[in-house]
Amino acid sequence: xxxxxxxxxxxxxxxxxxxxxxxxxxxxxxxxxxxxxxxxxxxxxxxxxxxxxxxxxxxxxxxxxxxxxxxxxxxxxxxxxxxxxxxxxxxxxxxxxxxxxxxxxxxxxxxxxxxxxxxxxxxxxxxxxxxxxxxxxxxxxxxxxxxxxxxxxxxxxxxxxxxxxxxxxxxxxxxxxxxxxxxxxxxxxxxxxxxxxxxxxxxxxxxxxxxxxxxxxxxxxxxxxxxxxxxxxxxxxxxxxxxxxxxxxxxxxxxxxxxxxxxxxxxxxxxxxxxxxxx
Amino acid sequence: xxxxxxxxxxxxxxxxxxxxxxxxxxxxxxxxxxxxxxxxxxxxxxxxxxxxxxxxxxxxxxxxxxxxxxxxxxxxxxxxxxxxxxxxxxxxxxxxxxxxxxxxxxxxxxxxxxxxxxxxxxxxxxxxxxxxxxxxxxxxxxxxxxxxxxxxxxxxxxxxxxxxxxxxxxxxxxxxxxxxxxxxxxxxxxxxxxxxxxxxxxxxxxx
Numbered sequence: 249x250x251x252x253x254x255x256x257x258x259x260x261x262x263x264x265x266x267x268x269x270x271x272x273x274x275x276x277x278x279x280x281x282x283x284x285x286x287x288x289x290x291x292x293x294x295x296x297x298x299x300x301x302x303x304x305x306x307x308x309x310x311x312x313x314x315x316x317x318x319x320x321x322x323x324x325x326x327x328x329x330x331x332x333x334x335x336x337x338x339x340x341x342x343x344x345x346x347x348x349x350x351x352x353x354x355x356x357x358x359x360x361x362x363x364x365x366x367x368x369x370x371x372x373x374x375x376x377x378x379x380x381x382x383x384x385x386x387x388x389x390x391x392x393x394x395x396x397x398x399x400x401x402x403x404x405x406x407x408x409x410x411x412x413x414x415x416x417x418x419x420x421x422x423x424x425x426x427x428x429x430x431x432x433x434x435x436x437x438x439x440x441x442x443x444x445x446x447x448x449x450x451x452x453x454x455x456x457x458x459x460x461x462x463x464x465x466x467x468x469x470x471x472x473x474x475x476x477x478x479x480x481x482x483x484x485x486x487x488x489x490x491x492x493x494x495x496x497x498x499x500x501x502x503x504x505x506x507x508x509x510x511x512x513x514x515x516x517x518x519x520x521x522x523x524x525x526x527x
Numbered sequence: 528x529x530x531x532x533x534x535x536x537x538x539x540x541x542x543x544x545x546x547x548x549x550x551x552x553x554x555x556x557x558x559x560x561x562x563x564x565x566x567x568x569x570x571x572x573x574x575x576x577x578x579x580x581x582x583x584x585x586x587x588x589x590x591x592x593x594x595x596x597x598x599x600x601x602x603x604x605x606x607x608x609x610x611x612x613x614x615x616x617x618x619x620x621x622x623x624x625x626x627x628x629x630x631x632x633x634x635x636x637x638x639x640x641x642x643x644x645x646x647x648x649x650x651x652x653x654x655x656x657x658x659x660x661x662x663x664x665x666x667x668x669x670x671x672x673x674x675x676x677x678x679x680x681x682x683x684x685x686x687x688x689x690x691x692x693x694x695x696x697x698x699x700x701x702x703x704x705x706x707x708x709x710x711x712x713x714x715x716x717x718x719x720x721x722x723x724x725x726x727x728x729x730x731x732x733x734x
Contacts, residue, residue, distance in 0.1 A: 315636030500679035
């Protein structure tokens with residue numbers, strides 16, 4: 249028994265890699281799904297805030313992420329865009345990350361096409377600008393000064409839906425989908441605290457604990473944390489077959505496998521400790 | 528002069544930006560807005576500088592056959608292909624640049640990030656030990672959050688997601704806030720030291 253436990257403690261990490269791969273591959277290939285109940289979580293707060301917005305209001309949607317965090321943040325973006333456009337809310341997109349402009353375009357054009365919404369009337373994409381927090385402060389005095397044209401070089405004056413927008417305070421809500429810096433903290437500090445515009449958003453699961461501080465103080469109206477946050481939003485919006493809901497089964501199994509490894513590692517550790525005590 | 532000029536610029540711009548936060552009137556507003564525009568221009572120029580630096584580093588690596596130089600031609604080729612394609616066809620939707628970004632860059636980026644799961648599992652197996660009561664507390668909290676973060680947690684016991692939200696809202700927030708307040712105070716004090724010329728390391732070299 250002691251020999252087995254010792255072997256267990258020195259397990260080849262390739263075995264761990266194979267088991268983790270299988271814990272993802274098997275649920276994906278067998279289309280395993282789990283029900284996703286949404287409790288009193290920040291994702292519900294986010295949904296309820298957006299749902300209470302009146303039709304025709306303006307929301308700024310900032311795509312502050314790159315391809316590496318797409319699996320977590322892209323489903324959120326799709327669910328949020330679907331909710332906003334279904335409610336006839338004007339969506340102005342931009343990006344604090346260079347890759348975010350292309351990812352935002354992909355999300356918005358896909359969702360808008362499926363809902364019969366038109367670019368420049370129901371949504372537009374201003375693209376990427378460098379500067380992070382400083383750029384957000386500048387948006388607070390003039391949006392046009394930062395974005396004289398949109399992503400496709402169409403002048404600001406020629407975009408009908410931007411007629412009533414001059415600065416950040418003209419928005420009813422800022423939503424940031426953030427994978428790091430610049431992202432949620434910059435929007436909360438500049439957009440929310442300085443200019444008084446409500447801020448909500450989504451982030452990777454690993455950075456969600458950091459942003460819970462903004463929820464308790466009311467600096468954020470809601471937060472979608474990781475793939476679970478995206479799955480919650482898909483469930484609340486009523487998106488069937490969304491990639492986040494589908495991702496919940498592999499993630500559940502992978503979490504159980506990781507927990508199993510931690511327990512095994514601890515059994516081996518205590519067995520070794522006991523053996524050393526005897527020696 | 529080499530010292531006084533940058534210190535004066537830092538002092539003047541720093542004071543204007545502090546005033547800009549509290550005084551939303553002219554002429555402070557105009558000065559603050561202009562400085563922000565300058566910052567955006569300088570930051571944009573820094574992107575070109577970054578691109579040039581990338582090329583310089585990798586060309587040098589190839590020339591001198593430094594360690595792992597064989598990866599450098601791939602980096603240069605990838606950079607040049609994206610750069611030239613973007614320059615010729617533009618970066619708008621359904622153009623070659625966009626096609627390559629969505630079908631090559633995006634999947635490769637996601638793949639690299641997903642490798643983390645394997646290393647996290649391996650590291651957790653080797654390092655996550657209940658060696659004392661504090662580590663045990665951390666381990667228990669981690670288990671609750673891991674289960675609460677996936678639907679299977681609610682299937683095991685419907686109170687697990689509630690326990691996760693409590694852990695994240697109270698103990699986690701208390702710790703995170705302490706870190707954030709400490710960091711913010713550090714930023715404020717360092718900024719003041721820079722504005723008043725006490726902290727000069729950003730100038731490079733010695734006094």
